[in-house]
Amino acid sequence: MAVLGRLLRPRTTTFYTIRTFCSSYSTSSPPSSSEIGVIEPLPAFGKITDGRNVQWVFLGCPGVGKGTYASRLSKLLCVPHIATGDLVRDELSSEGPLSSQLAEIVNQGKLVSDEIIINLLSQRLEAGEAKGESGFILDGFPRTIRQAEILEGVTNIDLVINLKLREEALLAKCLGRRTCSQCGGNYNVACIDIKADDGNPAMYMPPLLPPANCASKLITRSDDTEEVVKERLRVYNEKSRPVEEFYRRRGKLLEFDLPGGIPESWTKLLQLLNLDDHEDTRSAAA
Numbered sequence: 001m002a003v004l005g006r007l008l009r010p011r012t013t014t015f016y017t018i019r020t021f022c023s024s025y026s027t028s029s030p031p032s033s034s035e036i037g038v039i040e041p042l043p044a045f046g047k048i049t050d051g052r053n054v055q056w057v058f059l060g061c062p063g064v065g066k067g068t069y070a071s072r073l074s075k076l077l078c079v080p081h082i083a084t085g086d087l088v089r090d091e092l093s094s095e096g097p098l099s100s101q102l103a104e105i106v107n108q109g110k111l112v113s114d115e116i117i118i119n120l121l122s123q124r125l126e127a128g129e130a131k132g133e134s135g136f137i138l139d140g141f142p143r144t145i146r147q148a149e150i151l152e153g154v155t156n157i158d159l160v161i162n163l164k165l166r167e168e169a170l171l172a173k174c175l176g177r178r179t180c181s182q183c184g185g186n187y188n189v190a191c192i193d194i195k196a197d198d199g200n201p202a203m204y205m206p207p208l209l210p211p212a213n214c215a216s217k218l219i220t221r222s223d224d225t226e227e228v229v230k231e232r233l234r235v236y237n238e239k240s241r242p243v244e245e246f247y248r249r250r251g252k253l254l255e256f257d258l259p260g261g262i263p264e265s266w267t268k269l270l271q272l273l274n275l276d277d278h279e280d281t282r283s284a285a286a
C-alpha cells in the first residue's frame with residue numbers, strides 16, 4: 001500500500017506505521033537560514049547519518065533544468081532521481097484507468113490532483129524501499145503547499161534546491177526541449193542569448209544538440225506548446241511559488257541562479273554544495 005498515500009486517509013492505527021517507516025529516515029539537521037548559500041560539507045560524500053542517503057528536493061519553474069541537474073546529482077550521490085512528471089507520463093502511456101483523465105489535465109498545463117500525484121509517488125517510493133533505496137532526489141514534487149505539508153509530515157527533507165532562471169529564457173527552453181524516442185536522451189535545440197540590460201548580466205546558454213543517430217528520432221512533449229507552457233508558468237507562480245517560501249521559512253531552501261549553460265552551471269552548483277572536489281563529479285557529468 002502506498003506510504004504517503006495513506007496520509008490522505010483518516011489517521012487511524014496505520015499512522016504510527018507511517019511515522020515508524022519514515023522516522024528511520026529522519027536524521028540530519030537542515031541548514032539554518034543563516035547558512036543558506038553556505039551549506040556545510042556533506043559528512044561522507046552525500047551520506048547523511050544512520051546510513052541513509054540524502055533526501056533532496058528540486059524546485060523551479062518549468063524549463064529551468066530541474067531534470068538535468070537532479071539527474072546528475074542523483075548519479076553522483078547514488079540516489080534515485082524521482083521526477084513526478086515522469087511518473088505521470090508513465091501512467092499516461094500505460095493506458096491504465098487514469099490515463100485519459102491525466103492526459104486532459106497535463107495537456108491543459110494544469111496540476112494533477114494532490115491525491116493522484118501522492119499515490120503515484122508513494123508507489124514509486126515503496127518500490128524503491130523494497131529494493132533498499134534510502135534516499136532520493138525529488139524533481140517536480142512538492143508543487144503545492146499541501147504536498148509540501150504532507151511530505152514534511154512523513155520525512156525530514158535535508159535540502160531544497162531552488163533553481164532560478166530569467167523568465168524570458170524559460171519559455172524558449174521549454175519549446176526547445178526534445179527527447180530521442182529510441183534512447184530516451186534529452187536535448188534542447190534552443191539557443192538562449194540574452195544581452196545585458198538594467199543591471200542584469202548577459203546570459204548565453206548554447207543548445208544541447210543530439211548526436212547524429214538521435215537527430216531523426218526526436219519528439220516533443222505534447223505539453224510543450226507555447227500556450228500550455230505559458231499556463232504552466234502561470235500555475236507555477238500561483239501554486240508552487242508559495243512552496244519556495246514554505247521551505248525558506250524552515251531554513252531548507254538553497255537558491256541557485258543558473259549562470260549560463262550546463263558546464264558552467266553544473267560546476268557552480270557543485271561548488272555551492274561542497275561537492276566539487278570529488279573525483280566522481282566528472283563521471284556524473286558524462
Ligand SMILES: Nc1ncnc2c1ncn2[C@@H]1O[C@H](COP(=O)(O)OP(=O)(O)O)[C@@H](O)[C@H]1O
Binds near residue numbers: 144
Ligand atoms: N507534484 C505534482 N503535482 C501535480 N501535478 C504534477 C506534479 N508533478 C507533475 N505533475 C503533472 O505533470 C506535468 C508534467 O510535469 P513536469 O514534467 O514536472 O513538467 P515541468 O516541465 O512543467 O516541470 C505537470 O504539468 C502536471 O500536470
